[in-house]
Amino acid sequence: MLREWQALWQDPWQRALLLIGPPVLFLLLGALFGNGQARGLPVALVDKDGSSLSRTLGRYLAASPGLAVTGFGDEQEAYHALRAGRLYGVVLVPPGFEADVRLQRQPRLEAVYNGQFMLVGKLVNSALAQVSGQLNAELGTLQALAVRPVAASALGQAQPLRPQLTALYNGNSDYRRFLLSAALPALLQILVVAAALLGLDRRCRQPGQRLDGRLLGRLWLSYTGYGLLYGTLMLALMFGLWGWPLQGGLPPLLLGLAAMSAAASLLGFALYVLSFDPTRGLSLAAALTAPSFAFLGISFPAADMSGFAQFWRLLLPASHYVELQSGQLYYGEGWGAASGRLWPFLCYLPLLGLVRLKAVRRPA
Missing domain, CATH: 3.40.1710.10 (abc type-2 transporter like domain)
Known part of the structure; x- marks a missing residue:
């Protein structure tokens, strides 16, 4: 994993994507919703x-x-x-x-x-x-x-009937907490998919490079670690810098971030091997993941989405992570409920076999 990151450091685009992109974009989104509440x-x-x-x-x-x-x-x-x-x-x-x-x-x-x-x-x-x-x-x-x-x-x-509305999980109507809890995982997913796709392309462009199982495993581990690292930074911003209350625990969130990063990495690999063209792969990745915020079920209820929208939502690793995150952030769910939200990530494992099969048939 360390060797892979050292190799990525030699590419300026990958270096920017790995080092500069995530923290800058996280802080930029936080600044956009800095007030938390609309006033005046x-x-x-x-x-x-x-x-x-x-x-x-x-x-x-x-x-x-x-x-x-x-x-x-x-x-x-x-x-x-x-x-x-x-x-x-x-x-x-x-x-x-x-x-x-x-x-x-x-x-x-x-x-x-x-x-x-x-x-x-x-x-x-x-x-x-x-x-x-x-x-x-x-x-x-x-x-x-x-x-x-x-x-x-x-x-x-x-006024015989006087209504009283009490917000259970966001008493201050803080829109930064409401929107960023979905926007940040959606952004992290885009970054992991793009980084994994470009990383696999960089390997494939090396003369005489064979995509054997060992290399794919090393790449998968590297980009899973990349997502987990910046996912941890995301949690530090949420619960450290911005002081959001956490009803559950951090271990389920870290496990969910690792699972989401692993699934997003496999998704990036699969989109690349469909054509072995980074431009087409990134276009497919953008079409799939860029609108993911709208499909996460935060700004619009998932139950009211059309059948196609719900199918699209199931394809996105971030949608499964956001469900787990909401359970920990608002409801304080235990390990039993959290583990039940992790099993959908296992459905991404067949993509590893697809990538391996396509890699064997890769055109010279």
Whole structure:
């Protein structure tokens, strides 16, 4: 293994892929989601009523930590800024808003947000719904006080059912923890597949080199160690530098990283021997692994995916590792449950036989 790494060090591209690529890309992804929570999203308030109630609505919107409210006098100007990307949402208060509320005529309060930005749109929509619910509860309580002078009774009449949402595994709604827990393994998988593919190509380009079982075993061990090394760095960033809580243990995660790296290495070898062309091999690797984040079942539930998407997901070693990681990160699963999530990696072992068979038939 050490001899293989010394040989890789002689190739500048492999050296960059082995030494510089993983830590730089891990830290870059961490910096992109450094805040963890979206704050101060610009939203326009177009107040055509100018009443005390509309100003109260404006204060509630401004008090929401996720929003940064800007007043606009003209709705067309606000919509133009929304289309230009300078705003994420527009709240339009119609004329006669307070009068309609007092007369119980249910005025139409218009709120528009840009749904093309899925995460931002969800946050803006959630903040607007929270403000609207709070204002409705207060207005209903004030109206009920005229009939029931007791404040608690009036509140119960205005809002008999008060929902309470409690996040069990991500109480602070930290999007860095939510997204990076899948993005980093997906990135590590891409790096291991690419490194193994290029490493096998480098060996095949050497004059008189035969891909016997001993050489393949040494290459497989080398790139499994490569993935495990930088997987350990990934865990150090998660639980050391960023301070994520870990409900389970590190040993199952390290075993899962070794299994994922071994499977990703075999996948890289197999994609290369299909044509013995590094360009085609890397193209196939990119087509298979680059969109893997979308298939891991974190940002979109795996159960709701189509049959083809679930089949694609099964081909990706990172998808099986992320299941094991989620069990340790959030649920504190024991060794019994963790071992049950490791067996899918055994399905990649036949690729070693395929690589060996193709290597024997390799064109001169």
